[in-house]
Amino acid sequence: MKKLFIQFPVLLILIHCILTTAQSPAAAPAPPGPPNVTAILEKDGRFTIFIKLLQSTKVADNLNSQLNDSNQGLTLFAPPDSAFSSLKVGMLNSFTDDQKVDLVQFHVLPYYLPQSQFETASNPLNTQAGGSSQLLAMNVTAVGDQVNITTGETNATVSNTIYDENELVVYQVDKVLLPLRFYVPLPPPPLSPPPPKKAAPKDSPAYSAPVDSSSTKCQSRRVIHAMICVLLALAAVP
Numbered sequence: 001m002k003k004l005f006i007q008f009p010v011l012l013i014l015i016h017c018i019l020t021t022a023q024s025p026a027a028a029p030a031p032p033g034p035p036n037v038t039a040i041l042e043k044d045g046r047f048t049i050f051i052k053l054l055q056s057t058k059v060a061d062n063l064n065s066q067l068n069d070s071n072q073g074l075t076l077f078a079p080p081d082s083a084f085s086s087l088k089v090g091m092l093n094s095f096t097d098d099q100k101v102d103l104v105q106f107h108v109l110p111y112y113l114p115q116s117q118f119e120t121a122s123n124p125l126n127t128q129a130g131g132s133s134q135l136l137a138m139n140v141t142a143v144g145d146q147v148n149i150t151t152g153e154t155n156a157t158v159s160n161t162i163y164d165e166n167e168l169v170v171y172q173v174d175k176v177l178l179p180l181r182f183y184v185p186l187p188p189p190p191l192s193p194p195p196p197k198k199a200a201p202k203d204s205p206a207y208s209a210p211v212d213s214s215s216t217k218c219q220s221r222r223v224i225h226a227m228i229c230v231l232l233a234l235a236a237v238p
Contacts, residue, residue, distance in 0.1 A: 034067040037076060040163045040170055046080040049092075050104075057097075059104045066110075073112025073167030077149070077158070079176045087176055099182065105129035106136060106151075106179045112167045115158075118142035127179075135181035149173065152180035 038060050041047040054060035063074060084092065095103060108128035113121065123139040130136025139150045147158035156175040163170040 034064065035163070035166050035168045037063050037067075037074075037168075037170070040168075041078060044162055046082075047078050049081050049084045050078055050107075053100060053104050057101045057104050059101065059108075063108065067166075067168060071167065072110065073169075075109035075111065075113040076168070076170045077107045077156075077173045077177060078162065078170055079107070079156075079173050083174060083176050095182075102129045102136065102179060102181065103176075106138075107173075107177055112169060114164065114169055115142075115147065115161060115171075118147050129179060130181065133181070135184055136179050138177065147171075149177065151177055153178040153183055 038051050038054055041051050041054075051060075054063075063076075066072075067074060092100075105128040109125055110128050113125075118140055119142040121140055121142075124134065124137035125140055126137055135152075141148050141150075149156045149158065154175055154177050156173045156177055159172040159174050161169065162172055
């Protein structure tokens, strides 16, 4: 009986704690942050080369900032390591730093394009690399679940969807998308017009050709000689 009396207060304390916990409101879950492009690709594990390009060109930072600050969303076409292995030997290293930036941005559409809208998309699709430039755009055709991408240099296929949430969709493509800009020479810049000629100052005298003094003296002698001849002829007349 004494043992039961000692345990009874403990039981009351436990019941009070349970009731208090049940009555307190649950903490609201923290809102999810914007998706991180490289984290999504790292989780998959097959995009090591593309991740290095995203990071070395600083394009990854720009994409994550856009996802955080904009409501337009993004569409990313990610080639796996096997797609880079299919490129010609040394091709990737032959690109300049600016070309590598263009190459990565060429795999990005500056808006959210779910797979259900591929069939109604209006070609050409402007990429993050070149705005409305035809040499930095791509065409997409979709028949059922088959989605093909053409760039003028590369014909690729969308293999599957890696991520589709929070206005970001990441597709896996079976080839590295090479922009036509890399293989078509740009037209030469227009020639600049010749500089306008400077007008002569208003105060300066008009230019006149120099006078040849020797020629003037010769003409004067001829005139005098002719006049003398005329006078002599008149004097000889009776």
